[in-house]
Amino acid sequence: MTQDFTESIVRQRIRGLRVARSWSLDELAARCFLSPSTLSRIETGRQRITLAQLVDIAKALGTSLDQLVEPEGDDDVVIRPEPTSSGGTTYWMLSRERDRRGVTIAKMRITEEREANEPQVHPGYEWFTVLSGIVRLQLGTRTILVHPGQAVEFSTMTPHMLEAHDGPAELLTIFDHDGEQAHLPGHRHSVG
Structure with a gap:
């Protein structure tokens, strides 16, 4: 320049x-x-x-x-996510670390090979929308099938677990700090 x-x-x-x-x-x-x-x-x-x-x-x-x-460029605007895979789940981080809004945005691809986990409970709320495939959401005693174009939001104090239903599924999710700690690789809890 x-x-x-x-x-x-x-x-x-x-x-x-x-x-x-x-x-x-x-x-x-x-x-x-x-x-x-x-x-x-x-x-x-x-x-x-x-x-x-x-x-x-x-x-x-x-x-x-x-x-x-500060020099002009696109690195302060464009996020180039790198996939991170773990036990049948692949994540692409779509927001920067310590996002100013206090949330983490990620794209997830889950397959039927996803490691079975126990439903998790943690403070906060979770939101996701299904981009493709079908997500089976275990929410307390309910099983909810979430189809492409549908979105869900729920209190994460309710035991919950996501699984792929009849093939791989991709979703866009927004986690608050507690959700990020509980669900994303590299944090103290296993993926939920």
């Missing part, structure tokens, strides 16, 4: 943050101790930005220098 390209992005960010706050050039210039004409030249690319100016502008805009100059 060239320096001119990076500076162009930084200039767009400065102007975008200023406009988002409904500040005029005069208002931002006063907050970062620059003249309005200097700030205008920075925003339009007619003047190079010094590190000292960037620090003052970032502070005035209520952001960090790192956020202002």
Whole structure:
């Protein structure tokens, strides 16, 4: 990435943050101790930005220098999940670790070879939707067949277990922290 390209992005960010706050050039210039004409030249690319100016502008805009100059790319947007398999279940993590919403989103593929487990109980709620195949949900004393396009949500304080029914099944699931600990590989509990 060239320096001119990076500076162009930084200039767009400065102007975008200023406009988002409904500040005029005069208002931002006063907050970062620059003249309005200097700030205008920075925003339009007619003047190079010094590190000292960037620090003052970032502070005035209520952001960090790192956020202002962070390179553009797709790694902060695109998640490239790698499959993890364990006993008839394959997981693709579709959210980043420690997701800001406090949930973990995963795609799961379960087969009839999935290792038999006992139903699990843990605090929280679980949600999933079936993408393909049929999922047999053991929920307390009930057995529920969940078909493609259907979604379920239930309290995980009820003993529960998922199995593939008549062939492999794929589902999209959202776990809260407790569900992640109980169901995903690498955590202290076995897969449920």
